[in-house]
Amino acid sequence: MVEAESQPRKDELSGASTDGDESDVTSPRECNETVNPETRDDVLTEYWHRCQVCGRRGPEKGGLATLHVHHIERDPEGMDEHDMANLTLLCRSCHSWFHQQSTPDDSPVELTEEDQSVLLPQDIEILRYLSENGPTRTGDIVSGLPSDHSVSAVRERLWVLTGLDNLVEGRDRQIVDKDIETGEWGLTDQIESSARGHIPDDPQLLLQRMEDEQVRQALERGCDRSDIIDVLGISRRTTFNKQKRACAYGFPLSAFNRGGRPTDSERSERSSVTADTDTGEADGQQRLDAVPDKDPDSLGRTETWGAADSESEAQSTGVDDRRGSQTASDDVGSEELQAHLQEAIDALRDVNEVL
Known part of the structure; x- marks a missing residue:
């Protein structure tokens, strides 16, 4: 098995990323290594002095890991216990973990x-x-x-x-x-407040959750993983992480699928509501027009101390002008916000259609 030198490291099994000094080093004898020195040398040569779980290397290959010969089976069928096919090479940490791992x-x-x-x-x-x-x-x-x-x-x-x-x-x-x-x-x-189905307030996290769920749904529908990689411009490993993360958080993407665009039934409902509102406003205006003019004094006019009538009228006019300009400004700001939201929604919908 000379090809073990080129095997990728299994981070999911060990999580170690670099060769490191090992404290409390256990000798092969203390770890119940029962092979003779010649067999041990053969195993070290076969696996290039490299742990077959985490990839750490022994001193002969520039590493610091203490390597142990491990028996895959203690009573193998069809071969001797010390046969090379029943032996592998592990570092001290992985060997200890292997014998103590939970079931x-x-x-x-x-x-x-x-x-x-x-x-x-x-x-x-x-x-x-x-x-x-x-x-x-x-x-x-x-x-x-x-x-x-x-x-x-x-x-x-x-x-x-x-x-x-x-x-x-x-x-x-x-x-x-x-x-x-x-x-x-x-x-x-x-857990008191579950993260399952939560909609984040942070925009970046929100987009991540949406993209995760889109990747999960695309894979579930049978889309090729390479197509998802090309469309989103992400690595293959990232697609697996997104899929796992989407399963964990269960983001409610369906709440955003319409992207703010009403369906035909919603449009008809809104039209009827608008028509009813317009009719109600017209009736209300007619009732207001029918109210007779009254003497200003009977309306309880507030007395303005030290101000002429012309000044009061000017102040009243200025307030009305400011209110009108403020209303117009609010309308413009609302329209701009709706336009930006619609652009973002259209972009997300385009990505969803591609997936």
Whole structure:
């Protein structure tokens, strides 16, 4: 397996991104490595002194990782336990994690076989941590897991856990949620203000949620992933992240699909309402015109101390002029705002049609 040198690193399994010094290094003997020195050398050569889970390298290849030979099966069928086909190479951290990793039986929530088909061992660790310490933030979860993972890798697994009911056909309830008020993750019974279906106030976050949901729906309808990459100008990995994030947050894109454009039935309803309003206003104006003129004194005119009648009339006229100009300005501002909103809505609708 010389090609192991070119294999991509599995960040979802380890989250480690660089070679790092390992404290409390465990020797191969202490880790129950039962192969002889010759077999160990053969395995190191076969896998180029590189951990087959996280990609860390041993000292012979310029790294700092302590490498262990790991038996894939303790009682393999059709081969000897120490056969090369039953051996692989792991760093100390990954080897320790592999033997201590959680199983579905350790989960604080019930998981079906369908659930397990999309979950990883670290997902069980996340569930256990949330059960014991939630609700809590992403960074605290990363620090509290028994295995090494990056913040981005844990956040991605939190999206999967939160959107599990949208990823697994047979599941109808969430098991993990995020509190929209605090930004903390927890089991559903630990969260007070769910982020599911929330419409963000921040424009950038709102556009991200809308784009995420469009990507999810496009993939669900069978659109080719490469077409989505070309249309949106994003990487292939980003499409997977958007899909997982959309399943987690469940943005109500249908609330924006019409883009502010009324349907034919809505137009007819608005027309009838407008006609009724115009008729009512005309009747009201006729009633006002029918009111007879009265003596100004009988209307309770307010006395103006130290001001001539002409000045009072001038002030009254100035106020009326300002009110008229303010009304005209408000109308213009409202029209400009509607125009900008319509442009944004049309652009989003065009993207939706392309997808």
